[in-house]
Amino acid sequence: MKRIKLTVAYDGTNYCGFQRQKNGITIEEVLNKGISKATNEEIKIIGASRTDSGVHALGNVVVFDTNSTIPANKMVFAINRRLPADIVITDSQEVDLNWHPRYQYNIEKVYEYHIFNAKVENPMKRLYSTFVSFALDLEQMRKGAAYLIGEHDFASFCNIKSEVENTIREIYAIEIKRVNEEIIITVRGNGFLYNMVRIIAGVLIRVGRGFYQPEKVKELLEKRVRTRESITAPAEGLVLKSIHYKEEDQK
């Protein structure tokens, strides 16, 4: 028996999230099926991040246990052949049997939120960004974002449907940059609550438009309870870029 760690990229457009919803096809389901076919076993993966319906990933991480004789580094090819075009394994390697993708010290997760900021929509960007036609003041957004850096109780930046008890998380950095007509908000942290990055993006967009002053971010954070003012930005703009395990206890 060995444990295989996979890095997974997917276009979330056609999925009801990684595992959240029951009334539609999920990434987890399709991965279980593809890996089971490749290994000729009944596989149940464990995922690092349960991304929402419509959210994308370039570097989600999953593990599974197998007795298959396929070498760990060849799993990429064996599994990709059994996956649809919108889910791609980008890396595979063996890890310790007790290595768990969620319970590790010093995890860094990197999310990007993409805003298509132009006068007119671009239909080729619609699946991977949210469209904002109004001018956004990036300096104001950066001022607002600064309040979120560090360890905080992010209860007011969490979907109320969440069942998590501990709402304390640490954000290491938030970078906001413009690349042509796109504004990209990059958020790095040790973990994120349900909808947290989308709420951060939603609130920062309001700051950028001038609806909120940057100080509003601090005010919302200190409330420690989710209100209507904590707007959730649409799912399609969000992509889980990568997950870094700093204390690599992999083989």
Place this chain on the structure above:
Amino acid sequence: MKRIKLTVAYDGTNYCGFQRQKNGITIEEVLNKGISKATNEEIKIIGASRTDSGVHALGNVVVFDTNSTIPANKMVFAINRRLPADIVITDSQEVDLNWHPRYQYNIEKVYEYHIFNAKVENPMKRLYSTFVSFALDLEQMRKGAAYLIGEHDFASFCNIKSEVENTIREIYAIEIKRVNEEIIITVRGNGFLYNMVRIIAGVLIRVGRGFYQPEKVKELLEKRVRTRESITAPAEGLVLKSIHYKEEDQK
């Protein structure tokens, strides 16, 4: 009666081209329907470029005649409300009643062909680029492309199904650049034959991989007959960026 010129952007993924195929929904059909609803008339557009199945556009041009009282510059909003999310009107203006989007002097059409060139596929790029995992030599590609500049008989760069009699076209410029993991081939010319840009891209990819020497492009061009060596690159990598009418005889 007035003639309205629209600039149209679309994601071609879910369409059987602008008008070519009969066994599926086309861009033209959806535009006719949307504009007819907006104007309360039976509208038949005339398009500048009949893009292929799966090909995208950011700046295709169409015209239609109408008695509607909607001001020309408000047509954008009126029509967009009646279109699906993957087709967007980006500009509308009135032109002379005899202005035709195909029969104009000094037209410049700009196409881009996108290649996702990396070791592993990116599912978020799959609808808007073709994936090439091998290293491509851009210098060799540029040398090959140079043979295509100017006025030539492009018969060997044309789908044999084409019914066009005159296969002489002029290419003004071809630029090939790398932007991160993408290689973008930009082709400017006064007009293009059926599949012409995709065949140019297909042949240049072969040059980039070292399968063809740059001189092969000259050899193919001089044959003036399409052979199996003129590979057609996949539709999804192609986007009609813009059409410039240099002698603007619009109102």
